[in-house]
Amino acid sequence: MRVLILGGDGYLGWPTAMHLSQKGHEVMVVDNYFRRKVCTELNCEPLLPVPNLHQRTELWRALTGYSIRVEIGDVCHYPFIARVFREFAPEGVVHYAEQPSAPYSMLNREAAAFTLINNLVSTLNLIHAVAETDPACHIVKLGTMGVYGTPNIDIEEGYLEVEYKGRKHTFLYPKCPGSFYHLTKSQDGDMLYFYCRMWDIRVTDLNQGPVYGLEINGSFLDDRLAPIFNYDAIFGTVLNRFLVQAVAGIPLTVYGKGGQTRGYLNIKDTLACVELALLNPPSPGQYRVFNQFVETFTVNDLARKTQEAGKELGLQVEINHLPNPRKEAEEHYYNPTHTGLLSLGLKPHYLTTETLIEMLTLVQRYRDRINPRHILPEVSWRLVQPGPQNSPGDVQAGLMLASG
Numbered sequence: 001m002r003v004l005i006l007g008g009d010g011y012l013g014w015p016t017a018m019h020l021s022q023k024g025h026e027v028m029v030v031d032n033y034f035r036r037k038v039c040t041e042l043n044c045e046p047l048l049p050v051p052n053l054h055q056r057t058e059l060w061r062a063l064t065g066y067s068i069r070v071e072i073g074d075v076c077h078y079p080f081i082a083r084v085f086r087e088f089a090p091e092g093v094v095h096y097a098e099q100p101s102a103p104y105s106m107l108n109r110e111a112a113a114f115t116l117i118n119n120l121v122s123t124l125n126l127i128h129a130v131a132e133t134d135p136a137c138h139i140v141k142l143g144t145m146g147v148y149g150t151p152n153i154d155i156e157e158g159y160l161e162v163e164y165k166g167r168k169h170t171f172l173y174p175k176c177p178g179s180f181y182h183l184t185k186s187q188d189g190d191m192l193y194f195y196c197r198m199w200d201i202r203v204t205d206l207n208q209g210p211v212y213g214l215e216i217n218g219s220f221l222d223d224r225l226a227p228i229f230n231y232d233a234i235f236g237t238v239l240n241r242f243l244v245q246a247v248a249g250i251p252l253t254v255y256g257k258g259g260q261t262r263g264y265l266n267i268k269d270t271l272a273c274v275e276l277a278l279l280n281p282p283s284p285g286q287y288r289v290f291n292q293f294v295e296t297f298t299v300n301d302l303a304r305k306t307q308e309a310g311k312e313l314g315l316q317v318e319i320n321h322l323p324n325p326r327k328e329a330e331e332h333y334y335n336p337t338h339t340g341l342l343s344l345g346l347k348p349h350y351l352t353t354e355t356l357i358e359m360l361t362l363v364q365r366y367r368d369r370i371n372p373r374h375i376l377p378e379v380s381w382r383l384v385q386p387g388p389q390n391s392p393g394d395v396q397a398g399l400m401l402a403s404g
Ligand SMILES: NC(=O)c1ccc[n+]([C@@H]2O[C@H](COP(=O)([O-])OP(=O)(O)OC[C@H]3O[C@@H](n4cnc5c(N)ncnc54)[C@H](O)[C@@H]3O)[C@@H](O)[C@H]2O)c1
Pocket: 006, 007, 008, 009, 010, 011, 012, 013, 030, 031, 032, 033, 034, 035, 036, 073, 074, 075, 076, 095, 096, 097, 098, 099, 100, 118, 122, 142, 143, 144, 145, 208, 209, 210, 211, 212, 228, 237
């Protein structure tokens, strides 16, 4: 299959490219290096050094014989992405090319505006490029479980059947995003649903939970092929952050009570889910939604598991409850359905102590690169009022030190 990966330089995009290319698919990656540039700007460099896409694809070819084509450019620039579609003629597209951080989207007006424009215009351009070149091309878009929020009823897979005054109708499941980023992911889903109904394109929206992990296929052939792995409070996902904190001897930063429950998955399962979705496309006009995670944990569960695994390696891991910089329920009902990908054949990897030890061991190799300044959350969800401690600039920026 010819697969185009938008956002192919990212944490998920690059491993997906390697995975699909070694499965024999013809792969092209597109990226504008937004993630790298913003990490440099915010001084939150990833744990492992990451060569650029040209260097990584050359190394990949030298080590495996598989080639991955590269195009550097912005998906929001329509002439660029339309040309890529005409030249590569993909049968499937994986859309990762969005601004993926909730704290970044809450940083200030500029970051919110960038998130809005980038995430919606990239999706719009993708839809138009597909419609213009080959409406049968299957769009696999990465969504997030965060679009649902934490309702006090079970979360279904994308849709909800409602009975009202004796009549029934099936709606998209109501959305209640908890950050501006999550709001844009709700909106791009609505846009895809709209064009499925209007133009009969076919779409799979993978509502994914937070991903953890670094190991691909047991071990890297070369560490320079590792994905971008952030552990800072803006771009690091929670378990990845905890692993680095454990190795650095910094108390694990649990926000608030730590009862926040989410559905998690190993990066290996992300790759399997994306491939399963590509190999089993929906019908024309179908907007198919899968909830992509394998098990649920509270933040406290993750902290305790990291602590236990750390003990096995002789690490003294402390847990610290910080004032919560986010506005979210810290104890709540959470029961999301996730049967779609299992029924397509997903064989989940669960979060065992062995898995955590493997990841901690890998992080230990890069211990010297850990910058403790990246650890504490600095972005607040609340509107910070001017006061003696906050300059008007801080209010505009929405910045605060959660540790007080
Ligand atoms: N990582 C997770 O835990 C997770 C969980 C749920 C959903 N997701 C979703 O998966 C997708 C990928 O996440 P990730 O963690 O790999 O993020 P990432 O930032 O590492 O990858 C996204 C890539 O897209 C690129 N990009 C962004 N805008 C672009 C544009 N306009 N043109 C070209 N390239 C562009 C970035 O430079 C980056 O390399 C995102 O849509 C995110 O919302 C991720």
